Amino acid sequence: MFYRASLQAAAVLASLSLLAGCGLLSDSGSNVEQKIVVGTTSEPSTLDPAAAWDNSWELMRNVFQTLVSFPTGSTSPEPDAAEWCKFTDMTSTAYRCKLRKGLKFSNGDNLDAEAVKYSIDRISAIKVKGGPAGMLGSLDRVETKGDDMVVFHLNKPDATFPFILATPAMSLVAPSDYGEHKIRNDGKVTGSGPYRLDAYKPGNRAELVKNPDYKGFANRKNDAVTIRYFKESAPVVAALKKNEIDAIYRGLTAEEVVNLEDNTDKTSDLQIVETTGADIRFLVFNPEDPAAGNVAVRQAIAQLVDRDALVAKVYQGTAEPLYSTVPKGIAGHTTSFFDAYGDPDKDKAKQILTKAGITKPVAMTFWFTTDRYGSSTVPEFDELKRQLEASGLFRITLKSTPSWKEFQEGFTKGRYPVFGRGWFPDFPDPDNFIAPFVGKESITGMPYMKREITEQLLPQTRAESDRGAVGKQFEQAQQIMVDDVRLLPLWQGKLYVASGEDIGGGERALDPQTVMQMWELYRKASW
DSSP, X not given: OOOOTTOOOSSSOSEEEEEOSOOXXXXXXXXXXXXXXXXXXXXXXXXXXXXXXXXXXXXXXXXXXXXXXXXXXXXXXXXXXXXXEEEOSTTSOEEEEEEOTTOBOTTSOBOOHHHHHHHHHHHHHHOOTTSGGGGGTTEEEEEEETTTEEEEEESSOOTTHHHHHTSGGGOOOOTTTSOTTSOOOSSOOOOOSSEEEEEEETTTEEEEEEOTTOOSSOOOOOSEEEEEEOSSHHHHHXXXXXXXXXXXXXXXXXXXXXXXXXXXXXXXXXXXXXXXXXXXXXXEEOTTSTTTTOHHHHHHHHHHOOHHHHHHHHSTTSEEEOSSSSOTTSTTOOOHHHHHHOSOOHHHHHHHHHHTTOOSOEEEEEEEESTTTOTTHHHHHHHHHHHHHHTTSEEEEEEEESOHHHHHHHHHTTOOSEEEEEEOOSSSSGGGGTGGGSBTTOTTSSOBOOHIIIIIIHHHHHTOXXXXXXXXXXXXXXXXXXXXXXXXXXXXXXXXEEEOTTEEOGGGSBOTTOOBOGGGOEEOOOO
């Protein structure tokens, strides 16, 4: 993917769900009122899937269906609107799906094969700038066979295609309510997901009610969810403590996480679950810059950065060190940067520079933005500057812009020698942590032409439907990236679910794409 556009975590933590308070009628037979209010700083930028490659996915997962999806605990796509889907050839170039019977959109229209074709074709027809059309690069055409069969013909083998279909960007929409060449912007949704969007007030709230016509994998444990949108995290926490909301996800700072974990301000009892997240942060080096373009300079920086200190000082343990672009928890993960460089060592860094004929401190400018990655980005770069300058080998100047748009324009035009980027995955497969960074269309804004990866390793992995059988190729790709040091992985986020003792489902609420599955939340019966 390209970085999920508007995920703004006010902190650097990728995902946080704090559940407390009110509840909902569980499928297990509880007679507790089944309604919940969730607070978040992650407001959608659009309600139309054809324009969504950002945090809008949070809402879309709950009101739309996709052919396949990721049920809790699964890292492989499983049927949702489809009864089954499978590759029907040995080359992974024809993917066939049979729809469930009796599917309907919330306006009463039938969800048939033509509606599926329309929904997917529409994404490419509109081709919103910064939208999800780029995810369909391997799709040649969509064919229907009767009312319930859809065949996706690919222009090259692509075993990751089912993962792409599982993203909320590929949500199915009613053709009668969505123009073929125009984004819908009336604030309404016509889907077939677990919930219907009863009302939406931008900057305020979204009201979700149980969809009585839903047929899919979601086992809904509540009847209705209100999502309240906040600009900053502090008011969300305040609302939680006042019992004005029952849950929080996305946007809390590291300090707030630690505070709630430790219960230092005597809040109500919380049960907190921590899991490994898949969002990552890294430095990008501009190969056209005199200093950053020197591989010895990049290697010396890789030898000096102390990820443990960075995580401890800035993120207080709410993130963890990352030594590869493929994070922990994703198949194919390695610790290739640690294997190559070991612990931080200024003597080894000095030897690298000296061997390259560099004997004076290297002056460099590091750029970052707080708009996309949160306020903790400032102390993060302060700590990187401190570490590099403490070696006596570097002189670092820090510059930033508060505007993501301006920042993006800057790095795509090659203005920044070194800059910080983040990545939230489209799907839980190692391909999504390698492919976006290499090739002509690298999400770093600068071409990273590495033919061994783009023309050999990635095509080999995409021809293999057994994703567990391609570990060797991904290990090789990660090693190439270590040798080049065009990107330097720093850390990956953690996911937190904290709940009051009367709230259940928090441990199941985040899917492998770190998207909130609202239907998992419920209030336990009190006896």
